[in-house]
Amino acid sequence: xxxxAVDSSGRIKKKVVSPTDPEAGTASVIAxxxxxxxxxxxxxxxxxxxxxxxxxDGKVVFSPNLSYGEPDVGRAVGAKFGLPVAVDNDANLxxxxxxxxxxxxxASPMLMLTLGTGVGGALLIDxxxxxxxxxxxxxxxxxxxxxNGPACACGKKGCLEALSSGTAxxxxxxxxxxRYPDGLIGRLSGGDPSKVSGELVADAAASGDDSARxxxxxxxxxxxxxxxxxxxxxxxxxxxxxxxVVSDGDMSQLLLEPARSAMQDGLVGRSGxxxxxxxxxxxxxxxxxxxxxxDLKRA
Amino acid sequence: xxxxAVDSSGRIKKKVVSPTDPEAGTASVIAxxxxxxxxxxxxxxxxxxxxxxxxxDGKVVFSPNLSYGEPDVGRAVGAKFGLPVAVDNDANLxxxxxxxxxxxxxASPMLMLTLGTGVGGALLIDxxxxxxxxxxxxxxxxxxxxxNGPACACGKKGCLEALSSGTAxxxxxxxxxxRYPDGLIGRLSGGDPSKVSGELVADAAASGDDSARxxxxxxxxxxxxxxxxxxxxxxxxxxxxxxxVVSDGDMSQLLLEPARSAMQDGLVGRSGxxxxxxxxxxxxxxxxxxxxxxDLKRA
Numbered sequence: 001x002x003x004x005a006v007d008s009s010g011r012i013k014k015k016v017v018s019p020t021d022p023e024a025g026t027a028s029v030i031a032x033x034x035x036x037x038x039x040x041x042x043x044x045x046x047x048x049x050x051x052x053x054x055x056x057d058g059k060v061v062f063s064p065n066l067s068y069g070e071p072d073v074g075r076a077v078g079a080k081f082g083l084p085v086a087v088d089n090d091a092n093l094x095x096x097x098x099x100x101x102x103x104x105x106x107a108s109p110m111l112m113l114t115l116g117t118g119v120g121g122a123l124l125i126d127x128x129x130x131x132x133x134x135x136x137x138x139x140x141x142x143x144x145x146x147x148n149g150p151a152c153a154c155g156k157k158g159c160l161e162a163l164s165s166g167t168a169x170x171x172x173x174x175x176x177x178x179r180y181p182d183g184l185i186g187r188l189s190g191g192d193p194s195k196v197s198g199e200l201v202a203d204a205a206a207s208g209d210d211s212a213r214x215x216x217x218x219x220x221x222x223x224x225x226x227x228x229x230x231x232x233x234x235x236x237x238x239x240x241x242x243x244x245v246v247s248d249g250d251m252s253q254l255l256l257e258p259a260r261s262a263m264q265d266g267l268v269g270r271s272g273x274x275x276x277x278x279x280x281x282x283x284x285x286x287x288x289x290x291x292x293x294x295d296l297k298r299a
Numbered sequence: 300x301x302x303x304a305v306d307s308s309g310r311i312k313k314k315v316v317s318p319t320d321p322e323a324g325t326a327s328v329i330a331x332x333x334x335x336x337x338x339x340x341x342x343x344x345x346x347x348x349x350x351x352x353x354x355x356d357g358k359v360v361f362s363p364n365l366s367y368g369e370p371d372v373g374r375a376v377g378a379k380f381g382l383p384v385a386v387d388n389d390a391n392l393x394x395x396x397x398x399x400x401x402x403x404x405x406a407s408p409m410l411m412l413t414l415g416t417g418v419g420g421a422l423l424i425d426x427x428x429x430x431x432x433x434x435x436x437x438x439x440x441x442x443x444x445x446x447n448g449p450a451c452a453c454g455k456k457g458c459l460e461a462l463s464s465g466t467a468x469x470x471x472x473x474x475x476x477x478r479y480p481d482g483l484i485g486r487l488s489g490g491d492p493s494k495v496s497g498e499l500v501a502d503a504a505a506s507g508d509d510s511a512r513x514x515x516x517x518x519x520x521x522x523x524x525x526x527x528x529x530x531x532x533x534x535x536x537x538x539x540x541x542x543x544v545v546s547d548g549d550m551s552q553l554l555l556e557p558a559r560s561a562m563q564d565g566l567v568g569r570s571g572x573x574x575x576x577x578x579x580x581x582x583x584x585x586x587x588x589x590x591x592x593x594d595l596k597r598a
Binding site for chain 1: 352360361363406407408420422424429430431432433434435436437438439440441442443444445446447448453454455457524527528529531532533534535536565567568569572
């Protein structure tokens, strides 16, 4: 759990990082804020980003990986600190941060996908998060692009998340290792498929390993195919790609170049928008949470 | 080309239908309006629905099947009749009509897909067409759901349009005929695959032919898979399905029931919205065009 004091320009003034307790999401959030306040920060509103579906009232309605206890995380945090609290899905918050303080350039509509363990996403229209009827919009990771594709954690096959997330890169890296056991992925992991992470594949690719580079390019092509569908559906002015998978600037081009080509190949009668890498990295969620909390205070 | 005089309640007062000249789209539109005016209708604004991409200024920017000559169809029609003219994509207009006068019930966001020769679509937010950055949003038919699927007219494989349009049903019907040459599809078409249309498959299904019913159910399941992705992405309050494929109420359930099941099976941690059949049929585009033209007059 990361917590930060953020000023009105989106700059982080102070940051604390604590271990995540999957069983006590809300308690972890409260403990992190306490730690931050103990350091002497002057805080006027609190924004909380959660790895969960959040409804239109800011309540957690479905959280696949963490338990937040009561769904109204905002009320629990607000009761503790006596401050206004905004709660949203971390992908929505990262997109808001990029729009206001990152690479978003006020583009509208702006589509953002975050590639990490999973694939998160958000659509901003005139800088506002498009929420849909229940607050659950923007889950682009579970759109199926290949019905015969690999199994996804959600139970379907061939979801974008199963083809272009960090988890997918790890799986494809392990598959590549089984084909080329003497390659760099094999040497770095000691031949143990469970040790092949997205980061390890990226390290191997950075060292010039062809099969690792191929894996990342494949993930990029799948991403591009998904993006083509999203461009047909949503016609965004700009696409921003964030998340751990593109945390390294040089390496991100290994993914983004094939993604751009595959996206354009998938479009008929139109050019796709620019596809650019997010700028705010892991801090995007916190900066977006702060921005949303500040809006709340003003409202 | 159909033209109609429509009142402010969305009721058609007078309608004329003329043959389409694919080489002279705009001239066909003008001729139809002239015919309508000659019948004595009092018209105060004109709405034109086109089977084409329309940009934010109402200009035709890409038209795969018809030629409209100059892109500014609205200016050409307006110059001829001296009336305000609204121009939009027919799927957007059909959705607007259903929202205002059909089954839309003011649902927001409302997602509509029209299944005919192709698959058109539109997203309405608070009753307004979501247009995207260039006016080209809502092309849900070319989202790829099955990379190893059948070839689509667009050049890709496995687009939703290649799996659940009327054209797709015809193709799957011809394939079913080749497996069961003695079935009803074969008898109705005289065994000629080029005579197997979507309507013919629907007729065979209506007569109880199992392989025809199977084809329509398969198209419905593909549709449902695509809808699941769109629900994840857009979280609509209501999904409306229109177009020739669902023109018959009883038969439409053969498609929509499997679509609803497949959609729900494809969703994790949420329930999908209602999926209902459009009410205004082939007239939806004209009624929506009239509504948009009336808005123009008021503005």
